[in-house]
Amino acid sequence: MREKILYVLGVAATLLLVRNLYVIFITLPDEQDQGAIYRIMFFHIPAWFVCFTAYFLAGVTSVLYLVKKQFKYDVFSVSAVEVGLAFTLIGLATGSIWARIIWGIWWTWDARLTWAFITCLLYAAYLMMRNMMDDASTRARFAAVVCTFAFTSVAITFKAIEWWRTQHPGPVLSLPGRSAGGTMDPEMEAALRLNYLALFVIAGVLIAVRMNQEKRLREVESLRRQVHAM
């Protein structure tokens, strides 16, 4: 039953994404300054927010694992980091293409971009480290500690546009309690918000699917151990 709900959610999010694609590419006009390329924003910004959220939740569940020692937190943490890393790569790739058109370069070493890249490297190292540990409980414990440390890098990336003068633009969404931002056309902002929803749900479904895989992997591992013991 749970899996069915998951797949229904996945299909619904994909349909929403298709609808959004239609609105983004056909209905919305080109932007005044940037022309057609501004449309990459509808994927670039949500992708980063999805990965920040995934890393944040992975950080929280890592701390929870250290406190409560329940494997479900470790399972969530690794799944969230994997999906988060995929979205980080999407964010880096779309950002790079956007930069090529608007700034004329693929990459610049400004604070936001540099920290985003460092975060990507850190979580890739986290996943690599997990693969090198055989014992499940040691792996979960050490991975949780590394994940807690790695989250500092996410926090710096998030705040980089406020702490340093960067080439990367500042906030654009009109959020309550935020003085900056809110300069976007309402129609475009609505499309952006709907794409947020689609990508967040897709990421959630991916994390849930990955969690199921991880749980089964553990079952297989324990069965294998039983067979060896016999």
Add this chain to the structure above:
Amino acid sequence: MRFLRQTASIAAKDLRSELRTKDSLNAAGSFALVIIVLFSFMLDPTETQTVYELSGGLLWLVFAFAGALILNRSFARELPNDCLDMLVASPVSSSALFLGKATANFTLLLVVELVCLPVFGGMYNLSRWSTHLGPLLGVVVLGTWGVTVIGTMFSAITVNLRLRELMLPILVYPIMIPCLMAAMKLSTVLISGEAITGDDWIWLRLLIGFDIIFTSLSLLTVDFVLVS
């Protein structure tokens, strides 16, 4: 008081065993010198102004690479004869064990750095490198503590991994970046013979903040890493 005594005895034990073999110290020292020589091919050593501008970056790269050698050995040294298990099972708390090891690594890396600094200044003809010696040593101490506290923590995590020599730098360097960045900026200013002013204070604050945050975070989480 008991905590400090335990920390001191772990640090003394590590330093004593290192001084008997001098494995890490020799390896890190000669590795650092090799990199300093390699830099002479990377840039024109006669263009002193360029060397001044790059000095902080070059020096901290040397220190970070040499540090990785010392840090790799820190816990790996305890693996033969199951010494690590015995240490963890002993009545010393994990945080005292961690701080003791971090202090020993800090001392060893500092020795390597204090040898490299004049060698670098002399070989690249940086006549102004010692004009602000006090503040420069302060930056070196703060930066080295940042490097060793993170490095010791991750050395404890990676000690049980296959390929631990590979994993330690991959994990440690990205996390160290704020500390290295601040130390590089400040060292470049001080080695060039200028004082820390205006905008540079933010780097000093970053460096001190990094040391405080990561020392506390390590002390909070070390109980989960060093368990028997």
